[in-house]
Amino acid sequence: MNNIVLIGFMGVGKGAVARELSKLSGRFAIDGDDMIESLFxxxxxxxxxDEGExxxxxxxxNLAKFLEHNVKG
Known part of the structure; x- marks a missing residue:
């Protein structure tokens, strides 16, 4: 199985789509923004x-590199 990666502008529904894909496919959904918010x-x-763009x-x-090397679908 391969990972599915969703990219796009803020507020376009990536999270909602990821949650639905997770339900339909039985895969685990990871939200990068949530992970970064937790880190900071x-x-x-x-x-x-506070920190700048x-x-x-x-x-x-850095998160994308980590996920690429450590999360296998």
């Missing part, structure tokens, strides 16, 4: 405000 212990908007994008990139 703050919401995305607050990360942007560059820090958030670096966290996204």
């Amino acid at each position: 212990n703050k919401k995305i908007a607050k990360i942007f405000e 560059e820090t958030f994008r670096a966290a996204e990139k």
Whole structure:
């Protein structure tokens, strides 16, 4: 089985689609934004405000690399 990765602009429904795919396929859904919020212990908007977009994008990139190497579908 291969992983399914959803990408797109903020607020377009990636999370809702991921949850539905998870139900239909029996796969586990991982929300990258939720993981980053947990890492920083703050919401995305607050990360942007306090740390800047560059820090958030670096966290996204690091998370993507981690998931690519450690999560097998």
